[in-house]
Amino acid sequence: MSTINYSEKIPNNVNLAEDRTLQRALEQWQPNFINWWDEVGPEGSTDFDVYLRTAVSVDPQGWAQFDYVKMRDYRWGIFLNPGSERTIHFGDHKGEKAWTDVPGEYRANLRRIIVTQGDTEPASVEQQRHLGLTAPSMYDLRNLFQINVEEGRHLWAMVYLLQKHFGRDGREEAGALLERQSGDQNNPRILGAFNEKTPDWLAFFMFTYFTDRDGKFQLAALSESAFDPLARTTKFMLTEEAHHMFVGESGVSRVLQRTAQLMNELRTDDPKTIREAGAIDLPTIQRYLNFHYSVTIDLFGADQSSNAATFYSSGLKGRYEEGKRTDDHVLKGQTYKVLEVQNGQLVEKEVPMLNALNEVLRDDFIKDSVAGVARWNKVLEKAGIPTRLTVPHKAFNRQIGALAGIKMSPDGRVVSEAEWAARRDEWLPSAEDFAFVGSLMGRVVEPGRFANWIAPPAMGINRQPIDFEYVRFN
Template sequence: MSSINYNDKIPNNVNLSEDRTLQRALEHWQPNYRKWWNDMGPEGSQDFDVYLRTATSVDPQGWASFGYVKMPDYRWGIFLNPRDAERQVNFGEHKGEKAWQDVPGEHRANLRRIIVTQGDTEPASVEQQRHLGLTAPSMYDLRNLFQVNVEEGRHLWAMVYLLHKHFGRDGREEAEALLERNSGDEDNPRILAAFNEKTPDWLSFYMFTYFTDRDGKFQLCALAESGFDPLARTTKFMLTEEAHHMFVGESGVSRVIQRTCEVMNQLKTDDPARLREAGVIDLETIQRYLNFHFSVTIDLFGADESSNAATFYNTGLKGRYEETKRDDDHKLYDRTYNVLAVQDGRLVERSVPMLNALNEVLRDDYIKDSVGGVNRWNKVIEKAGIPFRLKTPHKAFNRSIGTLSGAFVSPEGVMMSEAEWVSHEREWLPTNEDRAFVASLMGRVVEPGKFANWIAPPVMGINRQPVDFEYVRFN
């Protein structure tokens, strides 16, 4: 089960050829996917030879090869981690039962909803990023963008396989709809609000791949605990690929910060206006971008109290992050958890049943993980000897979901009036002027080893190649 057959029209390690009905259905979907890719994938990239990694097995010790590929010819396929015949459901009412290989009838609608929502995010991010190749700050970064794009496309295939395999006509219709919705479309938008936001510049892209792909990590980790074994095995392999996306974001922001700090020390100034004149992104603007992407992303976890989250857990469909490492009964009937609410004009903590607060549990796990990368960015600033520190805003800041939706809370967690909040909004969130300035820096640099003025080169190249390697051949 670990090796992948690239002789098949659809590469896979699920013995697709043994299920001719399923194979025909997926081969019918494949041309529609390719049309979507040509219409909505990376703009102007169809003829480029790109140095991409391609999965060759699901063995974590050696699962990928690197080589030049034209992106429309990338071998998207269906890859699941090997099956563990002894695996059990590890939480909820079915704890201790054998993991399901088929969809239990009573959970069919909820499972389909989970898979469709996850699947919808994958093509959405490709659509959000489709113009970025035209303003790449280096060939190295252009290649990383394209790698992220093709893997998001493969993650779509992962969810489409589950829909076709396990949900019959309903699944086929949902798979078609995944190609019909488009990010930001007024009439047929993507399901989740964050995936209808624009990604107009590379600072936004790095923030997106750091913060929003990290949401993907936590959602996939929760699904990797599922009692529905094909979903768990699919998402476990997706996580192997997802790690690179977060690396692109963390290292990208770090390199932007490094370059800004270099210019701050060269000019001996922390004046944002002078730094902008020098063609770098001031730290205050980076902080505002951070505030925006962090707050939009934590909304993706949903309402702080959710009967759906309780149902998904009770029925064994979606667990917590690192469920099996937690020291409790994994049923949570008597457990409580604190969530924030607004009461009498101030933020207060309320204790609620943990089953209903599982979105908040996952959100808090995500926040702890996000802070780690921000601390690493601060080490770059500290090493440069500059007395400025980035920070994640309070989780009640700029929220649009749950009990905190519409609350006027500062990044420090202070409740205020709407008028006070509006008077400070320009200090906390990217302004039109900020976005216009960042956009003005976005000129294309694609000569091997050359980098835009506003970003530092990476420490090392991809797959042990030099930084000035020809990662993209434009033909």
Template sequence: MPIDYSEKIPNNVDLAGDRKLQRALESWQPNFLNWWKTMGPAVPTEDVYLRTAVAVGREGWAHFDHVAMEEYRWGVFLAERNADRRIAFGEQKGEPVWQQVPGEYRADLQRLIVIQGDTEPASVEQQRRLGETAPSLYDLRNLFQVNVEEGRHLWAMVYLLHAFFGRNGREEAEALLQRNSGDLDSPRILGAFNEETPDWLSFYMFTYFTDRDGKYQLGTLKESAFDPLSRTCEFMLKEEAHHMFVGTTGVDRVVARSAELMREHDTEDIAPHGGIPLDVIQKYINFHYSVSLDLFGSEQSTNAANYFTAGLKGRWQEERRKDDHVLTEDSAHIQLVRDGELTSDEVPALLALNNDLRTEYISDCQSGLKRWNRVLEQGGVDQRLTLPHVGFNRDVGLFSEHHITPKGDLVGADAWEANRDRWLPTEADKTHVRSLMRPVYEPGKIAGWIAPPSHGINDKPFEYEYVHFP
């Protein structure tokens, strides 16, 4: 299914065959471009070595070239349709998937699409000024690649709103550009997308932890009985993989450089030597991981149960599960605090779907910790990085009313306040990290707080001129 780049809006959904929809999206397009100019990357560039989707098949789907940012061709791309696809879960399991929105599920599907769509421009807004302190041209290019693809993911959700939800959908599409990250009057819907991304360590943590949450949310929507949503999310996951790669390897490189400085100066206190101490890296992990866990919602959720039963939103890799995919007779265990102690409880599986998804996410996050600890081991450093307990620093769900340490101990408010600076980034920590953020725009050069990558982009060397400036 090649993508038609001769159109004003590149697409593989035959926009030209639906003039009303085409006109509606073309009327939204100038608003999007204005949003990009005012809320997108702040660093002026001549062109950037970017990946552009040219097909949606498994092979050869992307093209790389230098592109002027304002001329990037955002568009609407859906994965190939499987004409025999059936609903894989819920009450209507086994029936054909829907090509249109059933009236009884209209409001719920629209809400799911709006929430997903709201996260896409939010991260671009959060990262708007990061390019001003990029540690290398390689990293600057990766930031811009993430940004343009988040913009395209916004287009993906806007297409669904325009194509299937009538006037309400068009109004919601407009609102996606009217909310802004951190705005006091009109913030983004989810809390994590109103947090600052003020430095590159935060960016790598965001793309590792928070974009990984996005992977799992898209994975559940990919299972949806609403086939256009499923196909949209399937293709978005292709692009999302690069965002997590940026986070994974970014933290790899920060940890590697910190280990190198520790060996070189024979001290854990590498801040005076222009590095980021491991205890500060651990605090950033604690913060970004716990904030990202909140995005999964409460451990028990009737909304999640209803979405599953209706066929709107499945589980991660639903069709690989070895159960009846209906879950009306199944149970699950969740962690909680009862009578002042951490314990577990058995609840209906349908009510614990958020917890199920979060468990899959936590297991995936552990893979990064293994990588980063392997870097420390290879660097001759004894310290190890860890994920904090699932109840640590939570604002959503069953742990939100309690104080739990990274090791999983339940403590009182006084003990929490006395130790929070050991567990979460302090103003001094943030100030130090920001003090290291100095732009390095010379090809082949890199800032002193991070190691260079082991490979460049698309077989290009690290020294390649990934970004040209005016």
């Protein structure tokens, strides 16, 4: 007899109640998931009632409900965007009918794609687990918790695909997703950025702006997939990902707003004076930006990749907004420019586009990121502050691909080891920066109150006032 009421506990549109095999697999996995949540989910939050958005359908008019929920009782739904008679629109299978089952010859690659995406979801919860203890406001605390439960739901979405379509292998992979841990020496998460620490709220806002934006582009590329369940699952995940990026973009905007306000009140741009006034100076914000941006663009992988070519030609993973592109969607014989270093200089090199698809996606991400940084600069401009934030050169601080280990300044000059060593702390956050920002991280959770280093938001959540009781500490 089933131990879970599926429509109640796991809202879904995948006929979960009728699939006994899948029910049994999820019943075995679910207690391990709850144990994982209790052990490495948001610290000290078990008894909190949080004003959360819960996905209940895929209908744009009524897909989410807002109410107080204990996070470990959150309804981790499984949703696929509505299906339609779809044809594959790129790669070698272009024009064929989209697959509802996994083709045998692509089984290993599809599993690898789903596992890699699935691994990022619990990783970010682990990276952020201590942040609730230093929240700058109740509003921000609630936004952190909303992101945490949605990353948990995205994990469920990937586990559903593994358990439903990959048999014993899928069940083993679903178990392993809860065994790896961010930053663990022996069993780390698959991708480097998801093993970095998120030590403070400025890092969290940069992470949700840049690294969740990587999520947007990866999910959008997967939403083109010829494997219909993956395409429909990731399309719905994108609905929730938008909030994560909003938290990052608006969070950094509010930090800048407060810093600019103090710079004007004190009539200074001296970082030391701004720090002494209890705000985060602009050079420190720039260094955090440089770090999170460079770590995130590494997530797209090597600039030339035979795997990326295989995934595309096989129909497993498309490009961002594949349907809006005007080429032949097969790409054989087409080229793309990538960067490499020759004789100490950066040069552009034409390579087959199929092999450069990671770089195509990275360049789409960069364009999107630059637009958001321009919006941050509008905050400074409006305040009459002449300083502008900049996005570093894409070869800066890279650890993956042809640019890995190249010593490069943020403005795109190849520099010597000596200059890099001398100026590293000018370009990337130093131990002193982390210690200073950490010193500002005192917990502020009275409704309507905000830490000194961040401005209040322009509006509350779901039309609630800013001083609404978003979290009830029971």
